[in-house]
Structures are given as C-alpha cells and as structure tokens.
Amino acid sequence: MNDAARSLDSLRRGACPSLPAPMATGDGLLARLALAAPLTPEQAIGLAALARDCGNGIVEVTARGKMQLRGLDAAGTARLAEGVGALGIAVREGLGIEVSALAGRDPAAAFDPRLLAAALAQAADVAGLAARLAPKVSVGIDGGGMLGLGGRDLDIAVSPAAGGFRIEAGGVVLGRTSAPVPVVLALLERLAAFGPRARMRDLIAAEGVATLGEGLEPAGARAPAPAEPVGRHALAEGWALGLALPFGQIEAEGLAVLAGKAAELGAGFIEPAGGRALLIGPLAAAEAEALAQWAGAAGLIVEPGDPLRRVEACPGAPACGSARFATRALARELAGLARGRSVHVSGCVKGCAHPGRAGLTIVGLDEGAGIVIEGTPRDVPTRIVPFDELAGAACRILESARG
Numbered sequence: 435m436n437d438a439a440r441s442l443d444s445l446r447r448g449a450c451p452s453l454p455a456p457m458a459t460g461d462g463l464l465a466r467l468a469l470a471a472p473l474t475p476e477q478a479i480g481l482a483a484l485a486r487d488c489g490n491g492i493v494e495v496t497a498r499g500k501m502q503l504r505g506l507d508a509a510g511t512a513r514l515a516e517g518v519g520a521l522g523i524a525v526r527e528g529l530g531i532e533v534s535a536l537a538g539r540d541p542a543a544a545f546d547p548r549l550l551a552a553a554l555a556q557a558a559d560v561a562g563l564a565a566r567l568a569p570k571v572s573v574g575i576d577g578g579g580m581l582g583l584g585g586r587d588l589d590i591a592v593s594p595a596a597g598g599f600r601i602e603a604g605g606v607v608l609g610r611t612s613a614p615v616p617v618v619l620a621l622l623e624r625l626a627a628f629g630p631r632a633r634m635r636d637l638i639a640a641e642g643v644a645t646l647g648e649g650l651e652p653a654g655a656r657a658p659a660p661a662e663p664v665g666r667h668a669l670a671e672g673w674a675l676g677l678a679l680p681f682g683q684i685e686a687e688g689l690a691v692l693a694g695k696a697a698e699l700g701a702g703f704i705e706p707a708g709g710r711a712l713l714i715g716p717l718a719a720a721e722a723e724a725l726a727q728w729a730g731a732a733g734l735i736v737e738p739g740d741p742l743r744r745v746e747a748c749p750g751a752p753a754c755g756s757a758r759f760a761t762r763a764l765a766r767e768l769a770g771l772a773r774g775r776s777v778h779v780s781g782c783v784k785g786c787a788h789p790g791r792a793g794l795t796i797v798g799l800d801e802g803a804g805i806v807i808e809g810t811p812r813d814v815p816t817r818i819v820p821f822d823e824l825a826g827a828a829c830r831i832l833e834s835a836r837g
C-alpha cells in the first residue's frame with residue numbers, strides 16, 4: 435500500500451495517524467508520535483528542525499500526550515521517519531498503551547508503570563492484537579503517582595490496589611489480581627472477538643461486566659489523583675516543571691528555543707504529557723522557577739489556573755483548509771470569560787481539538803457559526819450566528835452564564 439492509500443485507509447477505519455501511516459488533514463499530512471521515552475533537550479531541538487524541514491513547522495502535544503507534526507507531504511513523511519530514527523527517538527507502535535506521567539521519576543508512584551507496559555506490549559505484539567482491535571483501543575497503566583490517568587478514555591486501566599493491581603474495563607472496576615498482563619490480554623482477546631471496531635464500552639453494553647471479572651478478587655475504586663500536569667512537581671531528585679502549550683501547539687522555532695533554555699538550566703528530559711503539556715526536568719528548585727518565569731514570558735502556560743487551559747480550539751483558518759473561520763483568535767477572546775466553563779471553538783464539525791462535550795461549543799458550518807450548549811461539534815446547534823456577529827454573540831452567552 436502506498437502512503438496516500440495508507441492515509442485514506444486510516445481515515446476510513448478512524449485510525450490514529452502514526453509515523454508510518456500519517457493522516458490527511460486540511461493542512462497536509464499529520465504524523466503522530468507516541469514516544470516510548472521522554473526526549474532529551476537535544477532530541478527536542480532535532481525534532482523541531484524536522485518539523486520545520488519536513489512539514490509546516492507546527493508541533494503539537496495531544497490531550498493524550500502524543501506529539502504531532504503537521505503539514506507534511508509524502509516525501510516529508512519519509513524524511514521525518516528517517517530523521518526520527520537518526521535522532522534515536524524511540525516511537526511506540528502497535529497496541530495503544532499509556533502510562534502515567536513522570537514514570538520512573540515519581541516518588542509518589544506505587545510502581546513503575548513502564549515495566550508493566552513493556553511486558554504487555556510484548557505479549558500483545560506476539561498475539562497480534564493491535565491488528566484485530568479498533569485503532570483507538572487503549573490500555574492505561576497508572577502507577578498511582580502524582581499525575582494519574584484519571585479522566586482518560588481508556589478501554590482497560592491497571593492501577594495499584596492493596597495486594598495487587600486493580601483492573602478496570604470501560605471505567606468499571608472488575609477486581610484485583612497479582613498478574614495483570616494475562617488478565618489484560620484475556621480482556622483484549624474478548625474485545626477483539628466482539629468486533630474489529632468495538633471499544634470496551636460496546637462490549638460491556640452488550641454483555642455486561644459480570645463475566646469480564648471472573649477469577650478476580652474484589653477491589654475498591656481507584657483513588658482520584660490529580661491529572662493537571664501544569665505546575666511544579668517534586669521528583670525523587672529535583673523538580674519537574676509542567677507547562678502547557680496554548681491550544682496544544684508550538685512553532686518549531688519556539689520548541690527549539692524552549693529546549694535550549696531547558697538544557698541551559700540543567701534539564702535532562704522533556705516529556706510530552708496528557709493535557710497538551712510538556713514536563714521538563716530534573717531541575718533544581720531555583721532553575722525550575724527560572725524556567726517557569728521564562729516560559730510564562732514566552733507565552734507558554736505555567737499556571738494551572740490560566741484561563742487558556744479551559745479553552746480548546748483547532749488550528750482553524752487560515753491554517754486548515756476545512757475551517758470556516760479563525761478559531762484561535764476567538765478562543766483567546768473568550769478565555770477570560772469562560773470562568774470554569776469549558777469552551778471549544780472548532781473550525782468545522784470534525785472537532786479535531788476536542789472530540790468530546792464542552793459547556794459551549796462554537797463550530798464552523800456552511801451557513802454560519804453553530805452554537806452548541808453542553809455538546810460536541812457534531813451535535814445539532816441551538817442557533818446559528820453569522821460569522822461577523824460571532825464574537826459579540828459568544829461573549830454575550832458567556833457573560834449571561836456568569837450571571
């Protein structure tokens with residue numbers, strides 16, 4: 435299959451774009467990298483150069499902590515794959531497995547999720563599971579530390595429980611085991627047998643959970659853990675600074691300068707994290723503070739309470755050919771008014787920035803901007819506003835919601 439055919443195949447199956455199978459978007463091909471290990475600052479600088487040389491220079495971190503490079507063509511995609519290999523950046527393929535952030539560095543974690551993730555990945559590869567499961571099926575290994583996987587849409591989650599590992603399927607606790615890998619593999623086999631497009635919630639809706647937890651010991655619910663990566667996090671040695679990229683995006687030049695500054699202050703890793711963030715460390719306390727000051731001045735988000743954290747927006751016009759309006763200018767205008775309400779500004783119904791529900795969604799349609807309350811870009815809007823009246827109308831909606 436050639437690159438174009440592979441991309442079309444990805445779109446048809448709702449697949450996740452990867453390095454070998456990028457996805458066609460409004461601004462060219464998009465390649466998503468699931469990193470197997472944090473980047474060194476030098477690798478981040480090299481990746482920034484690749485983003486500029488092979489694509490349009492835009493680098494993104496997704497809500498699940500993957501990196502994306504945009505604006506590629508077929509030749510650029512091939513050069514990117516070569517360049518990533520030459521930089522020694524390890525990329526995970528196969529079954530989607532997420533681990534909690536700062537794995538191996540978090541003194542609050544009950545176990546190192548990377549070891550379990552590696553054992554599961556190897557067993558899933560041997561069983562050929564990825565090819566038999568829906569592309570978005572994902573397993574989370576939550577070490578139970580400072581930055582958990584709570585809130586993620588995981589088909590299966592493994593987390594620490596007294597005397598073993600808690601197993602959840604579709605958000606429902608199934609029980610506890612001391613041997614999680616065979617249990618997770620058996621659940622994935624059940625899911626694959628149910629259908630190649632099925633998610634765990636589909637299987638549970640059809641068959642219930644009673645038989646899924648057979649052989650497991652009782653376990654309580656997972657303790658809620660903070661999942662906000664932005665801020666300062668104490669490591670076993672030193673600190674990690676978590677900062678978020680406005681709308682999950684940074685220009686290649688900005689990433690290179692950030693990585694250079696991190697290296698200058700002594701950091702050894704830059705880890706993409708869920709919530710469109712980068713965790714940078716280990717740093718001495720004074721250096722972490724210095725980096726926070728520098729990054730804040732550079733327009734990055736360094737405080738969890740920053741209003742931009744509540745607003746999602748896709749690249750919009752003019753970056754994306756499918757967009758009906760300039761999403762991010764409007765999103766910045768609305769950020770200060772959101773006050774705890776989630777806002778999603780989407781250039782079209784595809785909803786790339788946030789496929790889920792938001793308190794207020796504004797979506798570009800052929801006939802104007804659709805306003806959706808407590809829904810997604812694909813829902814029927816409660817009203818449609820002409821684009822030249824959109825900013826005023828959206829501000830009035832948020833102001834009236836504040837009372």
Ligand code: SF4
Pocket residue numbers: 459460748749750754755756757758780781782783784785786787
């Ligand atoms: S949601 Fe935004 S980025 Fe995605 S295709 Fe539509 S306009 Fe383009």
